[in-house]
Amino acid sequence: MTATIDVDVGGTFTDCFVVRDSAIGVGKSPTTHYDVTVGFIKAVEVAAQNLGISPEVLFDEVRTIRYATTVSINALIQRSGPKLGLITTAGFEDTILIGRARQWVDGLRIDAMRNLAVIRKPEPIIPRDLIVGLHERVDCFGTILQPLDKEEVLEKVQYLVDRGVNGFVVSLLWSFMNPDHETMVQEIIEEEYPEIYLGNVPVLLSHEIAPKSGEYPRTMTTILNAYVHRELSEILGRLGEELRDRGYRKPLLVTHSGGGCARMSRTSAVQTYNSGPVAMLMGGVHLSAPLDLDRIVVTDMGGTTFDIGLVVNGKAESYESIPVMERFRNYVPTLETRSIGAGGGTIAWFNPIFQRMQLGPKSAGAMPGPACYDLGGEEPTVTDADVVLGYIDPEYFLGGRLELDPDLAEKAIREKLADPLGISLEDAAYQVRRIIDATMGQEIFKEVALKGYDPRQFMIFALGGAGPTHCCGYAEPLGSPDIYVFPFSPVFGAFGSSSMPVLHVFELSNHVTLQEPYSGTFLWDLELFNDTVELLKEKAFRDMEGEGFTPQEIQFELDLEMRYGTQISTMEIRSPLLTVESEEDVQTLVSAFEDEYEANFGAASAYPEGGVEVLVFRLKAKVDLPKYELVPYAEGKKDAGAAIKGNRRVYWEGGWRDTDIYDYAKLLGGNEVPGPAIVEAEFTTIVVPPGKEMNFNRYMIGVIVNTNAGGRG
Numbered sequence: 001m002t003a004t005i006d007v008d009v010g011g012t013f014t015d016c017f018v019v020r021d022s023a024i025g026v027g028k029s030p031t032t033h034y035d036v037t038v039g040f041i042k043a044v045e046v047a048a049q050n051l052g053i054s055p056e057v058l059f060d061e062v063r064t065i066r067y068a069t070t071v072s073i074n075a076l077i078q079r080s081g082p083k084l085g086l087i088t089t090a091g092f093e094d095t096i097l098i099g100r101a102r103q104w105v106d107g108l109r110i111d112a113m114r115n116l117a118v119i120r121k122p123e124p125i126i127p128r129d130l131i132v133g134l135h136e137r138v139d140c141f142g143t144i145l146q147p148l149d150k151e152e153v154l155e156k157v158q159y160l161v162d163r164g165v166n167g168f169v170v171s172l173l174w175s176f177m178n179p180d181h182e183t184m185v186q187e188i189i190e191e192e193y194p195e196i197y198l199g200n201v202p203v204l205l206s207h208e209i210a211p212k213s214g215e216y217p218r219t220m221t222t223i224l225n226a227y228v229h230r231e232l233s234e235i236l237g238r239l240g241e242e243l244r245d246r247g248y249r250k251p252l253l254v255t256h257s258g259g260g261c262a263r264m265s266r267t268s269a270v271q272t273y274n275s276g277p278v279a280m281l282m283g284g285v286h287l288s289a290p291l292d293l294d295r296i297v298v299t300d301m302g303g304t305t306f307d308i309g310l311v312v313n314g315k316a317e318s319y320e321s322i323p324v325m326e327r328f329r330n331y332v333p334t335l336e337t338r339s340i341g342a343g344g345g346t347i348a349w350f351n352p353i354f355q356r357m358q359l360g361p362k363s364a365g366a367m368p369g370p371a372c373y374d375l376g377g378e379e380p381t382v383t384d385a386d387v388v389l390g391y392i393d394p395e396y397f398l399g400g401r402l403e404l405d406p407d408l409a410e411k412a413i414r415e416k417l418a419d420p421l422g423i424s425l426e427d428a429a430y431q432v433r434r435i436i437d438a439t440m441g442q443e444i445f446k447e448v449a450l451k452g453y454d455p456r457q458f459m460i461f462a463l464g465g466a467g468p469t470h471c472c473g474y475a476e477p478l479g480s481p482d483i484y485v486f487p488f489s490p491v492f493g494a495f496g497s498s499s500m501p502v503l504h505v506f507e508l509s510n511h512v513t514l515q516e517p518y519s520g521t522f523l524w525d526l527e528l529f530n531d532t533v534e535l536l537k538e539k540a541f542r543d544m545e546g547e548g549f550t551p552q553e554i555q556f557e558l559d560l561e562m563r564y565g566t567q568i569s570t571m572e573i574r575s576p577l578l579t580v581e582s583e584e585d586v587q588t589l590v591s592a593f594e595d596e597y598e599a600n601f602g603a604a605s606a607y608p609e610g611g612v613e614v615l616v617f618r619l620k621a622k623v624d625l626p627k628y629e630l631v632p633y634a635e636g637k638k639d640a641g642a643a644i645k646g647n648r649r650v651y652w653e654g655g656w657r658d659t660d661i662y663d664y665a666k667l668l669g670g671n672e673v674p675g676p677a678i679v680e681a682e683f684t685t686i687v688v689p690p691g692k693e694m695n696f697n698r699y700m701i702g703v704i705v706n707t708n709a710g711g712r713g
Helices: 036-051 055-061 071-077 110-114 150-162 180-192 215-245 275-288 382-388 406-421 425-449 467-474 489-498 527-546 583-601
Strands: 003-009 013-020 023-030 062-069 085-089 131-134 144-146 168-171 203-205 252-255 261-263 295-301 306-312 338-340 346-351 356-363 459-463 483-485 502-515 555-564 571-574 612-623 644-652 655-663 672-674 677-680 685-688 692-696 702-706
Touching: 003 036, 003 055, 003 275, 003 489, 013 036, 013 055, 013 489, 023 036, 023 489, 036 055, 036 215, 055 062, 062 215, 062 275, 062 489, 071 215, 085 150, 085 215, 131 150, 150 180, 168 180, 168 215, 180 203, 203 215, 215 252, 252 275, 275 295, 275 306, 275 459, 275 489, 295 425, 295 467, 306 425, 338 425, 346 382, 346 406, 346 425, 356 406, 356 425, 382 406, 382 425, 406 425, 425 467, 425 644, 459 467, 459 489, 467 483, 467 489, 467 685, 502 527, 502 583, 527 555, 527 612, 555 583, 571 583, 644 677, 672 677, 685 692, 685 702
Parallel strands: 003 062, 062 252, 085 131, 085 168, 168 203, 295 459, 459 483, 655 677
Antiparallel strands: 003 013, 013 023, 252 261, 261 502, 295 306, 306 338, 346 356, 483 702, 502 612, 555 571, 555 612, 644 655, 672 692, 677 685, 692 702
């Protein structure tokens, strides 16, 4: 027997997805922020228990462990990272302090953007007194105009050392065109300040982290990487030791925000940002083919956030055009997802100024958690409302591993919401549910419609621990499409991690004109284009061979950021060719850009008279790993009566109603569950309101459809 383990560490829960030959086991455990290794191992133990084996047997059989997390970014949120020094080109010391004009609002919620009276730029990660400039200069062609002065480097480095910096970030102007000066600075530091003197102080070079034009985002990417490196290194170090103690001797793979995974030693810390939602998105990509779906909204409602991603025609290839990490623009290749503060732990509160209820953005998280957790939380949350309304059984939360206290949920909602609003307990709880569902639904609608798609053409994947509980509510703005709930929906991020290839993304800025403006002449000098791709391929071969793969196993995909010559912004396309060998090849590439441009901006919007340019080359090198494929379950008849485990009063729109409760473990493929109904699984509760029906196929995927029988839930 062989097995794979995938773990997704979220803000509230840690999820585990285990594949053991054709069998799967899922596990879920509260995230232990004091040491994520504890929650990691606990989730694996729960998954092993569900497979009917011991954790020792599982670790003995496992061949691959993949790890997705956003926890390391806490160093940035809490400003708990190391003290860094920045070495840049003289005259550009204030670049990261000035930022871009939009830095006032980058990364803020809409309501915060509108609050002009209090809006501020983010506090810089590196203050001005820890930024030094060197009198050196490289021009935009990579030509050295002013050589580097070693004595000046020593003087400036000593200045930073005297002020106690624990890391150096080197970002010199145009270094991605000629990295010699940055490399020389690193060599000088390592030569003059050996480890015996400074200890293990990292020196990060911008041309290695983000070799693209734009000194502000290039510098910020390098700074962000240096800032979160230590915490991630400590987390993965502890986890590696724990896994070795349990007999796992193979490399730990870490998932990336670019849609793949790689060995820990080949992973930059900043690449793990948003890796959990991206893993969720890649899981949707993997299932789009066997389910024959070409329009999917992947939605994951956890304890802290609500994540959204789009899968169109089996792909999720859209990268963030301007990635923002905690209000700082950067160049981290990140597949596009959206996250808002809406989860089971989202706190509902009474706004005395407007005399109304509001939700978020604060969350109770896993500790102290919702009031019903009885861990010290006193604020009413979405989970408390679901308990009060009868949707969640307090005795069966997390399969009975965490017993909830309904009296505390009622107390929090009554005292903090119902009494101030002058309404009943049930009305207050139901308002919490309607507000959170409407918030998520509007976010989905905007994400789909603003990209030019018809929301009515999209199916919804309801994922996360709370997604199946609220999916029928937040699907309404899309016209109530079919909703898919999977046996592994509560741990879908971990499942998505299991479908990810080993992937490295290599980027480089290089300005290549493919078609001259006005004359329409196509490029005849193909050397610059091909040399750029070849340079990226050399880097790819080096890194992938370092992971044990042969050149024959590596698949390449080339993405290009292109524009018409008179434009400022670029658009990314998938290049139909890796290299160009003739004028016909260049025409093919230009035609691909024009087709994509018109698809995005309308027929006849192309402007070839302006010329066509390439500004950024992005080469993806990947090796596919074995993936879990859907396995048929036992099938039965339409009647699901044998799975009914009881009956309880549940509050639907219009009042309380006796409702059948189904045991998910006893349902069979082919069963139909008419609403109103509650389907209880070990790690989630599926709410089927009046007017809906849940039909299970042979893979035990439940599809919630309209029956036009009545109201909303």
